Amino acid sequence: MIERLHSNRPPERFYRGGSRISSFRGEASDAAFEPEDWIGSTTTIFGEQELGLTRLADRTLLRDAVAADPAYWLGTDHAARWDGDVRLLVKLLDAGQRLPVHAHPDDAFAVQHLGHSHGKAEAWYILSGGTVHLGLTRDVGEADLARLVEAQDVDVLLGLLHEVPVTPGNVVLVPPGVLHAIGEGVLLLELQQPEDLSILLEWRDFALDGAAHGHLGLGFELALTAVDRRALPREALGRLVRAAPPSGSAFPPEADAFFRLERVPVDGPVRLDPGFAVLVVTGGPLALSGRPAPSGSTWLVPAGAGPLELDGAGEVLVARPPRA
Template structure:
């Protein structure tokens, strides 16, 4: 059956945030360093054994349930191609402070250097607007980039990136290797490949040891080779940042190989197509197969449940893995 998911907020992250997640979900938590809610997660925080994993109401980890019956959870076509690999991690993220400048490796780098199945492409659906920093405004040489990181010259790092204002309903696609940072005050829904792999170029004002933890244990000499150092022309930003349509596929087409997000307005009886999905109620309440789903609630839909009956007035954000 479909399952309502409680918050899954790893504590004591290295940056501030969490109040906007509490407000969106109608929760009382006032923890200052719980800026992420890992929704329907089969992924752990890098270096951790269990932190980040979603536990179902029956006590099982979602990861174990999917491994035991991938056909039921993910669908026969998905399971035939990828087995029990969900190929998706969904998060709510509240930037209580600007995040550090960072990038994520691609699949090939993650496999060669880390032994991981995936790199980390990600995309954002903006719930509360603000400023984001994305892509190099000019190409940067290896030595210059390494020197800026070593000096922790934050102004220089931010000066290398495009600054973009985003509003609710906008979407941002961040391919692997592209430098980026989320500005203070932004609340977003993030879809990503199911890994926690970040290469940090900045750590000066954050509660972390970047020299020890910023390079995934590889050393910066290797880690920085995963960073795309070529310029992203300003006119090309439109391929990565745009307003989403009011219904249907929300992300730029380049994201489809990694994950999919659908905006689904609800205005009276309708049906949601079958398939594994993580649902976020962005406006409501609505009903899901007769169960009331309030604004801010999150739901897990196994493929084996078939179509889901919708009713009410509101909107769903429907996150799915790539099409098999």
């Protein structure tokens, strides 16, 4: 059956944020370093055993429930192809300060060097606007990039990236390897491959030891080979950052191999197709299969729940894994 999810906010992250998540959800929290809400998560924070995982109402870990019955949770086609691999992590992220410049490895790098099943492609649906930084404006040599990281020359490093204004309803696709940073004040819904793998090129003004922990335990000489050092042309940037259409598939088509996000306006009865999904109500209140679904609420939907009925006036974002 469908389940309403409460916040799952790992504490004491290295960057500030969280108040916009509290406001969006209508929850009371004044924690200054809880900037991420891991929604319907079967993924742990890098190096942790359970932190980041979602617990169901009966206190069962979602990871364990899916492993016990992948066909019910994920659908028979998905389970036949990928077994209990959900292939999706959904987050709310509140940048209480600008995030550091970083990148994520692709699948091949993650498998070969980290022993993980996935790299980390990600995409964002902007809920509160601001500025994001995405992709290099020019090619950068391997030695030059390494020197900037070692010197923590933040002004030069950030200045190498395209600076892009974003507004609510914009979407941003971040392929693996592409350098990026989220600007202060941005609240977004993030879909990503189910890994917590970040290569940090900047840490000077953050509460972490990036020299020790920014390279995934690989050392920067190897970790930086996962970074795309090629310039991102303006026309390519325009394909990665765009306004989401008012309904239907929200992300650029290139995202479909990793995850899917559907924007569903509701004005009266609407039926959602069956399948595993994480639902985020961005406008409401609504009724979800007869249950009250206020704006800011999040819901976990197993494939075995069948089609869902929405009613009311508002909007829902429907996050799903790639199609099997």
